[in-house]
Amino acid sequence: MRSAKPPVLAAWLLEHLTPGDKHDALVGDLLEEFQRRRSAGWFWRQVLCAIPASLFHEIRAHWVARSVELGLTWVWVDMLVFHLVPFLRARLWVMAFEPHARIIWRYVLTPFSPWILTVLPVLLVAYLSARNFNFLAFVCGIVVGVLAIAPFTFTLGRDLALLVALGLPGARIMMCWYLALIPAVPVVVGIWAAQLIKRKPGAAKFPG
């Protein structure tokens, strides 16, 4: 028997994206077969085949619950992106005559939208893999990530805003990248925390 570990990313995907009653047995079977004679390519193929098969089965078996979850998520996205954010913007627009308030509106509240759009897909994955996903650890990770990058975010946003205002070439593109990538940092910290602190403390890890 080989002692090699299976590909880390494939193992992570298998662990978190295969819901259902047979989850442990499926993961154990793949590990057993991989350690016995199979290649990393085989393991990847099996994982990529197992994820849609088990997700499809899960949705088919519990279609009412999954439909409600997807519906609620959709309503949530719609409410936050198309109602709450414009509402907050409108309120702040009243204060927009003050230069400081304008800066807050443009460069602090505007990143709120990408935050929502980045976090929501992760929450959707959390719904679908709720069996293993530690939601509390994920939220704590998000909060820690936000606190960690908040000072950096503010100063960088202010400097980029200044460069955009001065009309420096490429400043707008840098601002777009900034708005798109900065929210990913707390999300990554959140996923890492959820992965680190499993919901079931006794759950076995991959061997090796």
Added chain:
Amino acid sequence: MRKDTHLGEFELIVALALLRVGDNAYGVPIAREIEETTGREAGIGSVYAALDRLENKGFASSTVGEPTPERGGRAKRYFRLTNAGLREVRQTRQALVALWRRLPELQRDKA
């Protein structure tokens, strides 16, 4: 025929592999049996999805075994065909054999 009480093609293959493997039937030997017999690579995830469907239809039942270290501490799940499953496999076989017999093109090939 009632809805969802018949065997699909892959379900029939898995049910037959289940019978061939016998008492020690869990994901790995079932997938291996399908590969060796049919020459088709069977994904273990697909095998489990088919086994789930068989269980939901009442054609198979499962029991959890003991966890082992080489499986990362995860238990095996052993499957067996129920009496209803066995009956359905027999009926499917009869239906398929009857269909094969009524194909004149195949009769000519045989002759």
